Amino acid sequence: MTAHDRAPALLTVDLDAVVANWRAITARAPGAEAAAVVKADAYGLGAGPVARALEAAGCRTFFVATIDEGIDLREDLPDSRILVLGGPLPGTAADMAAHGLIPVLNSLEQVGQWVGLARASEQELEAALHLDTGMSRLGLDQAAVADLADNPAMLGGIRTTLVMSHMACADEPEHPKNREQLELFTHATRRLGVAARLSLAASSTVFLGPDYHFDLVRPGAALYGLNPVPGQPNPLTGVVRLEARILQVRDVDSPQTVGYGATHRFTGKTKVAVVAAGYADGLFRSLGNRGFGMIGGVRVPVVGRISMDLTTFDVSAVAPELARPGALIELIGDCHPADELAAEAGTIGYEVLTALGRRYHRTYLGDDA
Numbered sequence: 246m247t248a249h250d251r252a253p254a255l256l257t258v259d260l261d262a263v264v265a266n267w268r269a270i271t272a273r274a275p276g277a278e279a280a281a282v283v284k285a286d287a288y289g290l291g292a293g294p295v296a297r298a299l300e301a302a303g304c305r306t307f308f309v310a311t312i313d314e315g316i317d318l319r320e321d322l323p324d325s326r327i328l329v330l331g332g333p334l335p336g337t338a339a340d341m342a343a344h345g346l347i348p349v350l351n352s353l354e355q356v357g358q359w360v361g362l363a364r365a366s367e368q369e370l371e372a373a374l375h376l377d378t379g380m381s382r383l384g385l386d387q388a389a390v391a392d393l394a395d396n397p398a399m400l401g402g403i404r405t406t407l408v409m410s411h412m413a414c415a416d417e418p419e420h421p422k423n424r425e426q427l428e429l430f431t432h433a434t435r436r437l438g439v440a441a442r443l444s445l446a447a448s449s450t451v452f453l454g455p456d457y458h459f460d461l462v463r464p465g466a467a468l469y470g471l472n473p474v475p476g477q478p479n480p481l482t483g484v485v486r487l488e489a490r491i492l493q494v495r496d497v498d499s500p501q502t503v504g505y506g507a508t509h510r511f512t513g514k515t516k517v518a519v520v521a522a523g524y525a526d527g528l529f530r531s532l533g534n535r536g537f538g539m540i541g542g543v544r545v546p547v548v549g550r551i552s553m554d555l556t557t558f559d560v561s562a563v564a565p566e567l568a569r570p571g572a573l574i575e576l577i578g579d580c581h582p583a584d585e586l587a588a589e590a591g592t593i594g595y596e597v598l599t600a601l602g603r604r605y606h607r608t609y610l611g612d613d614a
């Protein structure tokens with residue numbers, strides 16, 4: 246028996262769909278380079294296979310969050326540009342340079358570190374600068390931008406190839422903060438006066454229109470099929486299918502209950518399917534009595550709490566020959582996308598994908614890179 250056939254739960258990642266989504270973003274932002282954000286192991290889907298597929302399709306710039314993500318990705322992508330969004334932690338600049346990683350410099354301290362390394366190694370070092378325009382998270386504030394503008398020597402030894410910022414409310418097109426951040430970014434990049442390419446757009450920002458595209462767009466979520474325009478039809482293709490096998494089917498009747506805490510009480514004859522995935526696999530406990538799966542085209546509700554390794558579904562509406570041990574219940578797929586499972590859990594698709602467990606048997610479709 247193959248590992249796939251005996252696995253209790255299966256995660257299928259469609260790399261052709263990832264590439265199609267990258268091309269769709271490229272078409273949405275003509276004139277801009279489409280980079281790929283593959284931090285957090287490509288949002289849980291596997292940074293290596295995802296990045297190799299995108300590189301084979303022509304993507305040349307990749308963003309990760311941490312230096313170690315960058316070092317790992319360098320083995321998959323010997324030639325592409327890899328930028329580290331977090332920038333150098335104290336003492337890590339030399340390691341970053343040694344692996345050919347380009348830091349996103351977020352503060353004057355980080356600028357100082359990179360300048361220090363450039364001096365010590367007597368070479369010009371490439372970097373991106375991140376300006377804060379309203380997230381108040383990472384990035385140079387307006388005072389720091391003014392400092393750099395007035396004292397260009399502070400960037401001595403650095404070749405700044407990208408100046409970027411990040412949007413707070415891009416998934417709400419009518420939010421006034423979008424225009425405010427756009428204006429601040431335009432103003433700050435002029436003030437800074439360095440000759441570099443500009444980047445403001447992550448996934449949702451791409452869909453705010455051409456004013457926001459600049460020279461490079463940095464989608465993550467959209468590549469993985471999450472909807473960048475909540476409330477509207479998803480313009481992208483689904484990438485993830487998650488299925489768990491039924492271990493046992495049982496007939497229950499009132500007054501029985503199911504699972505820890507006895508939170509669901511049966512009111513009549515019910516068929517319950519127990520599948521082999523639980524919160525240890527990233528099925529949030531908040532899905533208890535709230536989530537859904539799909540089997541044979543029928544939507545089946547989670548009944549009772551999610552356990553560590555098990556989840557229980559009411560499959561009364563499913564033909565008995567379909568709801569049997571070994572059969573698969575789809576938890577994420579075209580009929581029940583990650584965004585929908587996320588809404589049932591009270592969270593966003595990003596958290597669902599990045600929480601996908603390590604026990605799933607993974608299959609990559611279109612993996613010929």
Ligand SMILES: *Cc1c(COP(=O)(O)O)cnc(C)c1O
Nearest residue numbers: 282411447448463464465466467
């Ligand atoms: C995570 C991240 C992105 C990608 O965001 P998505 O919404 O997933 O497209 C882009 N830029 C920065 C700075 C990020 O932190």
